[in-house]
Amino acid sequence: MEINQEWNFDEIIDRSNTGSMKWEPGVLGVKFGKGREDLLPLWVADMDFKCPPAVVQAMEKRLAHQVYGYTMPDPGYNAALIAWYQRRHQWAIDNRWIMTSPGIVPATNYLIQRFSKPGDKILIQTPVYYPFAQSIATNGRRIADNPLQIVDGRYQMDFEDLEEKAKDPRVKMAILCSPHNPVGRVWTREELERFGKICIDNHVLIFADEIHCDLTMPGFQHTCFQGISQEFAQHSIAGNSGSKTFNLAGLQQSSLIIPNDQLFSELSIYFETLGVGPRGGGTLFGAVATQAAYNGAEPWLDDLLVYLHENFIYLKTQLEDQLPGVRVFDLEGTYLAWVDFRALGLSPETTILKIEQDAKVALDHGNWFGENGAGFERVNIACPRSILKKAVDAMVAAFVQ
Helix, strand or coil: CCCCCCCCCCCCCCCCCCCCCCCCHHHHHHHHCCCCCCCEECCCCCCCCCCCHHHHHHHHHHHHCCCCCCCCCCHHHHHHHHHHHHHHHCCCCCHHHEEEECCHHHHHHHHHHHHCCCCCEEEECCCCCCHHHHHHHHCCCEEEECCCEEECCEEECCHHHHHHHHCCCCEEEEEEECCCCCCCCCCCHHHHHHHHHHHHHCCCEEEEECCCCCCECCCCCCCCHHHCCHHHHHCEEEEECHHHHHCCHHHCCEEEECCCHHHHHHHHHHHHHHCCCCCECCCHHHHHHHHHHHHHCHHHHHHHHHHHHHHHHHHHHHHHHHCCCCEECCCCECCEEEEECHHHCCCHHHHHHHHHHHCCEECEEHHHHCHHHCCEEEEECCCCHHHHHHHHHHHHHHHHC
16 A cells, blocks of 8 residues: 655654653653663654644644633534544444543543542553553552463453452452553454453443554454443443544543443543533643544544554564564554563563663563563554664664674
C-alpha cells in the first residue's frame, strides 16, 4: 500500500527545546541516571511524527481567533466521537454516556478515588502500564495482581487465578488494558467475555482503558468491552483518547464512556467536588484537536498503521535474526513492541546496562511493568524508520561485542 505523500512519516522532527518528556535531556538524566542525557529515546509512548494536517489546520483556525476564554463543550465533539466509534468499531455510543477528563491517567485516579476506599484492592494484569500500580498505591489502595501467562509464545489471561482474586470482597475494581500495553495483545471477544463475566459475578467494577483501540495491526480488530452486551456496558466505564491515535498527549483530553446512569451521576458529582464540572474536564485546544482528528484524520491514521506495521516487521526481523534467542512478541495492537532478552543468559541488570551504556538507547524496562517483566524491554516503534534503524543497529552491536 502506497502512503499519501501529504504526510511524511520518514521526516525527522527536531523535538529539542520543546519540553518533550521523551527527548528532554534533563528528563532522561533523571529517569535513566546522570550521564545518560544523550540516550536515543524509544521509551515514552508518544510519536515522533507530525500530527495529522486536519488537526493542525483546526488548531490554527481556532488559534487565529485570538480569544481563548471560558469555553462551553462543543456538541460537535460528542458527535465526532460517536461517529468515529460507529465507523471504526461498529459500536453505537449514546451522547448521554460521554464525559471528558484531562487524560486517562487522571481519570484512573478519579475512578479509584470515587469507586473504592483506602485499603480496598484494585485488580491489574501484569506486566502492565505502570501508572496503574502507581495510581493504586498513591491513593492508598492495594494491588490484586492477576499476572498474564505466556502460553505457546503468546500472552494469555489466567482465568483460574482471576476467579480466585475476584472472589476477595476487598477487590472493588479491575483495570482492563485493552489493547494491552506493553505485551501488545488485542483481546478476543471470547477472552473479554470471560473476563467480564468473572468480574461482574463478583461485583467488581471494570475500568476498560481502551486508549490504544485505534492502533491495531493487520488481521486484528479491537472489540469494545462495553459493546459486547448491555450487562457489560452497565458494569463498566471505558476510557479513550485521541492522544495515542493522533499524537495529542500534550493537549490533555480524553473521553469516558459511562452507560450506567448511576455510575455517571456519582462520577459527575465527584467531578464537581474537584472543580472540573459535572461532565468532566479537558482543554479548549484538546477538544478542538480531538474533534478535528475524528472528523478528518482517518486517511492519515490508515497510512500510519501501514507504516507502524512495517516498522514492527523491521524491528522483529533485525533483532531476531542478529541476536539469536531474542524474542520479539507478535504485535497485535499499540505501537509498543515487547522484547524478551532473557535467552541471552544475562541478568536483567546487565541487559539494561548494555542498552543504556553501550547502545545509548532509552527503552522502558520490563521490570517497570511488574516483577514478571524483568528481562524484557518495551520499544516504541512510532518514529521515523531511520531512527528505529539507528537504535536497532546500536543494540545489536552492544550485545554482539
